[in-house]
Amino acid sequence: MTSSEIFSIITFIYGAAALLYMIAWVFKKPMPGKLATAALTIAAIGNLAGILRRWVESNQMGIGRAPLTNLYESLIFFALTIAILYLFVEFKYKLRILGAIASLVSFLSMAYAALKLNNAIQPLIPALKSNWLIAHVMTCFIGYAAFTIAFGISIMFLVKSSKEAKASGEQPSVITSRIPSFDILDDLTHQMVTFGFLFLSIGIITGAVWANQAWGRYWGWDPKETWSLVTWLIYASLLHARLMRGWKGKKIALLSFIGFLAMLFTYFGVNLLPGLHSYQ
Amino acid sequence: MTKSTNPDSLLRKIWKFFTSVKLSMSVLLSLAATSVIGTVIPQNGIPEVYTRQYGENLFNLFNALDFFDMYHSWWFRALLCLLTINITICSIERLSSTWKIIFPKRPSFDANRFQKVKNREEWTSGSSPEALHDIFHPYISKRFSVSLSQKTESGYFIFGEKGRWTSLGVYAVHLSVILMVAGGLIGSIFGFDGTVNIPEGESADTIFLGNHSSEKKLDFQIRCDDFDVSFYDSGMPKEYRSRLSIIKNGRTVTRQDILVNAPLRFEGVNIFQSSYGEMPSDKFTVTFTERESGSLYDVEAGFDKPIDMPNGAGKFIVKDFRTSFEYSGFNLGKTFICTMIPTGKEPEPVLVSVDHPRFDMMRQGDFVITISNVLYKYYTGLQVTRDPGVPVVYAGFLFMIIGCYITFFMFHQTICIQLSNKGAGAQVVIAGISGKHRPGMNTVIRRISHHLKQLSAA
Numbered sequence: 001m002t003s004s005e006i007f008s009i010i011t012f013i014y015g016a017a018a019l020l021y022m023i024a025w026v027f028k029k030p031m032p033g034k035l036a037t038a039a040l041t042i043a044a045i046g047n048l049a050g051i052l053r054r055w056v057e058s059n060q061m062g063i064g065r066a067p068l069t070n071l072y073e074s075l076i077f078f079a080l081t082i083a084i085l086y087l088f089v090e091f092k093y094k095l096r097i098l099g100a101i102a103s104l105v106s107f108l109s110m111a112y113a114a115l116k117l118n119n120a121i122q123p124l125i126p127a128l129k130s131n132w133l134i135a136h137v138m139t140c141f142i143g144y145a146a147f148t149i150a151f152g153i154s155i156m157f158l159v160k161s162s163k164e165a166k167a168s169g170e171q172p173s174v175i176t177s178r179i180p181s182f183d184i185l186d187d188l189t190h191q192m193v194t195f196g197f198l199f200l201s202i203g204i205i206t207g208a209v210w211a212n213q214a215w216g217r218y219w220g221w222d223p224k225e226t227w228s229l230v231t232w233l234i235y236a237s238l239l240h241a242r243l244m245r246g247w248k249g250k251k252i253a254l255l256s257f258i259g260f261l262a263m264l265f266t267y268f269g270v271n272l273l274p275g276l277h278s279y280q
Numbered sequence: 281m282t283k284s285t286n287p288d289s290l291l292r293k294i295w296k297f298f299t300s301v302k303l304s305m306s307v308l309l310s311l312a313a314t315s316v317i318g319t320v321i322p323q324n325g326i327p328e329v330y331t332r333q334y335g336e337n338l339f340n341l342f343n344a345l346d347f348f349d350m351y352h353s354w355w356f357r358a359l360l361c362l363l364t365i366n367i368t369i370c371s372i373e374r375l376s377s378t379w380k381i382i383f384p385k386r387p388s389f390d391a392n393r394f395q396k397v398k399n400r401e402e403w404t405s406g407s408s409p410e411a412l413h414d415i416f417h418p419y420i421s422k423r424f425s426v427s428l429s430q431k432t433e434s435g436y437f438i439f440g441e442k443g444r445w446t447s448l449g450v451y452a453v454h455l456s457v458i459l460m461v462a463g464g465l466i467g468s469i470f471g472f473d474g475t476v477n478i479p480e481g482e483s484a485d486t487i488f489l490g491n492h493s494s495e496k497k498l499d500f501q502i503r504c505d506d507f508d509v510s511f512y513d514s515g516m517p518k519e520y521r522s523r524l525s526i527i528k529n530g531r532t533v534t535r536q537d538i539l540v541n542a543p544l545r546f547e548g549v550n551i552f553q554s555s556y557g558e559m560p561s562d563k564f565t566v567t568f569t570e571r572e573s574g575s576l577y578d579v580e581a582g583f584d585k586p587i588d589m590p591n592g593a594g595k596f597i598v599k600d601f602r603t604s605f606e607y608s609g610f611n612l613g614k615t616f617i618c619t620m621i622p623t624g625k626e627p628e629p630v631l632v633s634v635d636h637p638r639f640d641m642m643r644q645g646d647f648v649i650t651i652s653n654v655l656y657k658y659y660t661g662l663q664v665t666r667d668p669g670v671p672v673v674y675a676g677f678l679f680m681i682i683g684c685y686i687t688f689f690m691f692h693q694t695i696c697i698q699l700s701n702k703g704a705g706a707q708v709v710i711a712g713i714s715g716k717h718r719p720g721m722n723t724v725i726r727r728i729s730h731h732l733k734q735l736s737a738a
């Protein structure tokens with residue numbers, strides 16, 4: 001099986017996992033939930049296998065490079081990191097509620113890569129031939145995945161607080177009654193943001209070291225660099241707001257939402273601006 | 281005396297202003313917001329292009345605000361400066377008050393603090409408190425940097441504590457920010473960043489800084505012995521390789537191949553492969569074709585050497601060369617830029633395209649001019665930099681990663697094991713307190729409880 005074939009099967013399994021998580025959420029049955037976890041685990045393993053397969057393929061073509069060097073490959077790696085990180089959270093917190101969002105993000109990421117982008121394995125231009133590239137891309141994407149999950153939690157937070165504000169006194173609705181308590185959500189957001197912050201920091205730093213090695217400057221205010229700094233600064237202020245000014249709940253959820261938008265722009269939007277980093 | 285005229289309280293006020301986390305949040309978010317400007321407006325461009333794009337008025341406004349080179353503008357630097365002062369003062373203030381808490385003269389434990397703690401495990405054991413104490417105390421003292429056991433009426437308290445120092449992690453993070461800003465400053469004051477193009481076989485000791493606005497002479501020469509570029513089948517470049525020699529005081533001191541990710545470093549100066557191109561040699565043939573008669577006149581020529589045009593028509597000078605030249609939306613390809621001085625008239629510019637020899641016919645002159653027999657040589661485009669701030673910035677990187685790891689994933693933990701008589705055996709209670717109420721404490725208590733159970737059963 002070629003890696004592209006593996007990826008298209010995996011895309012469907014991610015979709016199925018998302019569906020199962022939603023069913024588990026709405027009908028509150030344990031069975032679909034367990035199936036969902038199994039499906040997502042299989043998808044993640046398959047995703048990893050596909051990436052390794054692609055690596056082997058590039059070696060067979062005599063190009064031999066880690067499959068982390070263009071938008072297509074980064075989306076596939078992103079899907080994997082989201083899935084793994086989410087499964088870890090599910091395991092640790094015994095919490096399935098985020099599964100729907102996490103699997104959906106992985107599904108969309110894979111589907112977009114498969115439908116819209118060129119999957120040919122291309123050789124590398126000289127500047128990308130560096131081990132720092134692998135460290136840089138991996139750490140950045142682990143950071144992105146953590147922020148995405150934090151964003152998912154923030155959405156739940158906002159949904160829950162707006163629904164409960166409306167329905168105060170009435171029976172809580174089917175959807176929101178499954179959302180865990182505000183305390184747990186808040187704690188989880190913080191865990192994800194700190195994890196993401198550490199990895200985004202390492203990502204920016206490895207990028208800087210690499211740039212210093214390839215172009216003789218560790219920082220050049222290139223749009224991608226600048227946007228990653230913007231993202232980093234937003235999350236830094238979130239950490240201070242929470243720790244020092246005691247911000248909680250809605251305000252933190254809002255900052256995490258803004259940080260996520262900045263992160264999305266760092267990832268996709270910057271390709272519209274000129275600079276060294278634009279993939280393709 | 282009113283407060284504001286009292287110098288002491290004014291200083292206090294300024295100090296207080298800089299210790300505020302509200303200020304730091306405003307500065308962090310302002311830096312984030314303003315940084316975006318420079319990604320939307322291209323930086324360090326040509327004024328004419330900006331005027332065309334934004335119009336006269338907007339251009340003047342943006343120019344006044346330094347938006348075209350905003351990361352070096354006074355106000356952006358002022359924000360960075362504010363951030364640094366803020367962090368420094370904030371850290372001094374907090375560190376001085378937390379130091380005593382972090383490093384107390386002698387540790388003390390208070391069993392009462394653990395009475396209502398949520399993170400706890402309880403079980404009963406068949407062994408006596410004394411027996412358990414003799415097993416548990418070594419375990420705790422091995423695992424915790426500070427431990428203590430206390431005899432009580434009905435048994436024992438065993439305390440353990442570690443990780444007090446982890447609250448220093450935050451200061452490492454803040455120090456890292458200061459180091460990075462300082463390193464950047466050192467680089468911009470004492471460093472340089474320039475480019476130079478060197479044809480194969482030739483050498484250079486002068487580089488161009490910024491947008492070719494100024495030059496800098498190095499105290500050594502760089503010679504390009506050889507340049508190679510290889511391509512993939514698709515036509516994409518695969519590898520650029522320059523063989524460089526460094527010549528100092530007439531002696532070759534180093535010789536090395538450089539690639540895109542593998543620069544040459546010499547006496548604090550870094551030489552990077554950054555581009556390449558083709559350059560004509562200084563010897564070629566200029567052909568004048570008389571329009572009326574069609575007669576051809578060949579003249580050997582070089583750069584900046586005036587040559588005589590046929591029949592005393594004037595002088596002709598080849599000034600410069602471009603690998604590609606845009607003329608009214610049409611790319612002329614390899615083009616020589618020349619000046620013609622017809623006898624008794626004003627000099628006029630002439631473009632001679634090698635790739636489009638008929639182009640000069642459009643000029644409608646007495647002669648059509650072409651250039652041939654050009655030998656091209658590759659030149660290597662080098663980036664030459666010196667940045668004494670790099671070690672400082674890299675130290676900042678290290679502090680940032682280590683500091684974040686300590687702050688986020690390690691924490692101060694104190695535990696208390698209470699052993700009391702219960703029938704023939706003992707009641708065991710294990711409770712723990714963490715700095716900043718970390719959820720991780722839960723796991724710590726569960727794991728310790730699990731180990732102790734195994735130890736006491738064995």
Ligand code: HEM
Pocket residue numbers: 194236239240243244298299300301304308363366367370371374450453454457684687688
């Ligand atoms: C880019 C700049 C900055 C970064 C990356 C940064 C990073 C951090 C981090 C990661 C934490 C720990 C948060 C946590 O435990 O969850 C922290 C805490 C803190 N920061 Fe900053 N910070 C920055 C600027 C500032 C500034 C300008 C101030 C000045 C007021 C400041 C004051 C504090 C204080 C007081 C704490 C709490 C320390 C404690 O727990 O005792 N930070 N910072």
